[in-house]
Amino acid sequence: MSTLAIETRDLVRTYRTRKSAQNPSGGTVVAVDGITLQIPRGELFGLLGPNGAGKTTAIKVLVTLLLPTSGSARVAGFDVARETQQIRERISMVSGGESSGYGLLTVREQLWMFSQFYGLPSRAALGRIDELLKVVGLFEERHRRVSALSSGMRQKMNLVRGLLPDPEILFLDEPTLGLDVGAARDVRAYIREWVRQRPGRTILLTTHYMHEAEELCDRVAIIHKGAVVVTDTPAALRHRAAGGSYFILTTSLLDGATWLGQVPGVQRIDARDGDGSTEVRLELADDGVIAGVVKALADRDRRILSLRKVEPSLEDVFVQIVGRRLEEADEAVGRRE
Amino acid sequence: MSDIPRATGLTRVLRASRGRSYPRIIGLFRERSWLFYDTVLPLLGTIAFVYVYKALGAPDRFVGYVIMGGAAMGFWMNVMWSMAAQFYWDKQGGNLELYLVSPCGLVPILLGMSVGGFANTLMRTVAIVVVGAVLFHVTYVIHQLPVFVAVFAVGIIALYGLGITFASLFLLWGREAWHMANLLMEPVFLGTGFYFPVRALGFWVAIGTSIIPLTLALDALRQLLFPETHPALLPVRIELAILGGLAVLFAFTARLSLRKMEFLARREGRLSLRF
Numbered sequence: 001m002s003t004l005a006i007e008t009r010d011l012v013r014t015y016r017t018r019k020s021a022q023n024p025s026g027g028t029v030v031a032v033d034g035i036t037l038q039i040p041r042g043e044l045f046g047l048l049g050p051n052g053a054g055k056t057t058a059i060k061v062l063v064t065l066l067l068p069t070s071g072s073a074r075v076a077g078f079d080v081a082r083e084t085q086q087i088r089e090r091i092s093m094v095s096g097g098e099s100s101g102y103g104l105l106t107v108r109e110q111l112w113m114f115s116q117f118y119g120l121p122s123r124a125a126l127g128r129i130d131e132l133l134k135v136v137g138l139f140e141e142r143h144r145r146v147s148a149l150s151s152g153m154r155q156k157m158n159l160v161r162g163l164l165p166d167p168e169i170l171f172l173d174e175p176t177l178g179l180d181v182g183a184a185r186d187v188r189a190y191i192r193e194w195v196r197q198r199p200g201r202t203i204l205l206t207t208h209y210m211h212e213a214e215e216l217c218d219r220v221a222i223i224h225k226g227a228v229v230v231t232d233t234p235a236a237l238r239h240r241a242a243g244g245s246y247f248i249l250t251t252s253l254l255d256g257a258t259w260l261g262q263v264p265g266v267q268r269i270d271a272r273d274g275d276g277s278t279e280v281r282l283e284l285a286d287d288g289v290i291a292g293v294v295k296a297l298a299d300r301d302r303r304i305l306s307l308r309k310v311e312p313s314l315e316d317v318f319v320q321i322v323g324r325r326l327e328e329a330d331e332a333v334g335r336r337e
Numbered sequence: 338m339s340d341i342p343r344a345t346g347l348t349r350v351l352r353a354s355r356g357r358s359y360p361r362i363i364g365l366f367r368e369r370s371w372l373f374y375d376t377v378l379p380l381l382g383t384i385a386f387v388y389v390y391k392a393l394g395a396p397d398r399f400v401g402y403v404i405m406g407g408a409a410m411g412f413w414m415n416v417m418w419s420m421a422a423q424f425y426w427d428k429q430g431g432n433l434e435l436y437l438v439s440p441c442g443l444v445p446i447l448l449g450m451s452v453g454g455f456a457n458t459l460m461r462t463v464a465i466v467v468v469g470a471v472l473f474h475v476t477y478v479i480h481q482l483p484v485f486v487a488v489f490a491v492g493i494i495a496l497y498g499l500g501i502t503f504a505s506l507f508l509l510w511g512r513e514a515w516h517m518a519n520l521l522m523e524p525v526f527l528g529t530g531f532y533f534p535v536r537a538l539g540f541w542v543a544i545g546t547s548i549i550p551l552t553l554a555l556d557a558l559r560q561l562l563f564p565e566t567h568p569a570l571l572p573v574r575i576e577l578a579i580l581g582g583l584a585v586l587f588a589f590t591a592r593l594s595l596r597k598m599e600f601l602a603r604r605e606g607r608l609s610l611r612f
């Protein structure tokens with residue numbers, strides 16, 4: 001058994017585009033432009049990149065829906081071009097915003113239907129379906145028609161569909177697409193819980209959001225224009241993009257906040273007095289330090305009016321690591337072509 | 338989560354087919370409008386033909402032919418349109434991609450789709466036959482029941498093989514194929530002898546149209562229903578043997594066209610966008 005769940009070598013995938021008015025002869029879009037990745041078993045790996053970076057295309061090649069144009073890819077040790085059956089026995093795939101299935105079925109029936117394509121015995125499958133529906137908080141809706149679900153419920157149902165066959169490798173393409181903050185948090189929690197409970201199971205997910213990658217992934221590859229810009233752990237990326245994440249704290253008027261900078265773990269502080277309140281921008285060694293800050297304020301009888309964490313955007317990280325904005329990088333790629 | 342052993346091989350094929358047929362069959366009970374569109378409307382067309390024959394003073398057995406043709410037409414329409422339309426919607430809604438990456442592959446899923454469609458159409462067929470008996474007093478005496486069942490079964494298998502072939506060709510070639518099939522609709526109605534004994538077209542023409550499994554299936558079934566009066570094209574047993582050959586042929590073309598479709602989809606990154 002291969003120790004790598006996923007391995008790609010100089011993977012390239014192009015699309016031929018159709019003829020159009022602007023482009024009378026049709027053309028070629030390079031969606032994935034030489035990606036080399038090694039993802040060991042048991043890892044929760046994230047592909048992070050802006051729209052059109054090639055994330056979905058890369059996933060489609062790995063799940064055997066697309067042939068590589070050149071280069072190679074192996075999933076669970078099998079070649080994506082030739083050993084499709086072996087791969088399909090071991091994976092499943094969920095895409096954010098997909099409207100799969102049949103609206104007239106109930107949630108439970110639809111999930112049962114998909115379980116049959118994996119050869120699961122009905123009784124055991126239904127047991128697992130109920131179990132998973134409870135986990136994602138959809139058990140009450142199990143007899144509702146799929147067509148009557150909200151998009152958040154649908155997404156959770158799709159996630160259950162993906163987990164149902166208990167795949168060795170699970171592919172999640174933007175699993176929190178279009179979900180509200182709460183639902184997205186839930187979905188991330190189930191994803192983490194699942195890999196934690198099933199050692200050796202691997203997840204490859206894609207996302208636009210730095211904080212999502214950071215919260216979920218063991219390692220992340222930032223991809224842009226079909227190529228890997230950097231691969232690292234989220235902690236290391238954050239380290240490189242230091243200053244990416246910070247807290248904004250509003251308190252009753254402080255009259256000088258340098259003493260707050262003395263709280264252990266506070267790395268940078270920036271205070272601005274306003275109308276009866278002070279807004280403080282805090283960069284911390286880690287999130288836990290905020291407790292000390294709150295305590296220090298309480299000790300001096302300052303009221304906290306609001307507190308929020310500002311996440312580094314993909315853009316921030318990209319700028320920090322590559323030293324260029326995404327658009328500039330686009331232009332650079334444009335010149336090369 | 339406990340481990341659940343997955344079946345493979347034939348068990349998985351059967352489970353997957355049953356899974357895919359389920360929404361088609363359950364839909365029959367949940368979406369009453371299907372029942373109306375699939376059963377009541379086509380019934381009217383058949384009844385109209387009955388009145389044409391009656392007005393012409395045709396012998397009573399022609400009413401029997403029409404009823405049979407109407408019943409068979411349900412299966413033909415199901416194969417040509419519902420299968421292709423379903424498959425197309427499966428592609429649009431993203432189901433096709435999920436089907437492709439599931440370990441059972443497309444064959445059992447298409448099989449399930451066929452079984453679901455067959456069950457749907459059977460309702461319609463029964464309705465037409467019952468209406469024929471009640472309204473027009475057509476009596477059916479089936480001679481050699483086992484042969485009758487065999488002809489029906491083999492004919493249906495061949496027909497759905499053809500249906501799967503067409504459905505994947507539609508996805509490959511899109512609207513052109515669809516238009517082509519549309520153009521062929523009326524010639525097929527004529528060529529297979531839905532409403533009259535196919536022998537009337539002349540022996541060689543009828544042999545030619547026998548490539549469509551309905552032609553021989555209808556002819557054989559009519560021979561078994563109206564043994565004295567029906568002008569046979571070929572003896573029933575020979576027709577049954579040819580139908581068996583067609584079933585094998587279309588099972589083969591179905592498999593081939595599904596493979597081809599999957600390969601092109603993986604290479605091109607799209608199924609026909611020309612729809």
Ligand SMILES: Nc1ncnc2c1ncn2[C@@H]1O[C@H](COP(=O)(O)OP(=O)(O)OP(=O)(O)O)[C@@H](O)[C@H]1O
Nearest residue numbers: 015029031050051052053054055056057058606607
């Ligand atoms: N079927 C297709 N035909 C032609 N071009 C395509 C096709 N699918 C994707 N592309 C192009 O390939 C590039 C990569 O697309 P892809 O969908 O892989 O990006 P992505 O990273 O998933 O983007 P998003 O975050 O928007 O989902 C884009 O330029 C896109 O326009």
Ligand SMILES: [Mg+2]
Nearest residue numbers: 055056057173
């Ligand atoms: Mg995408």
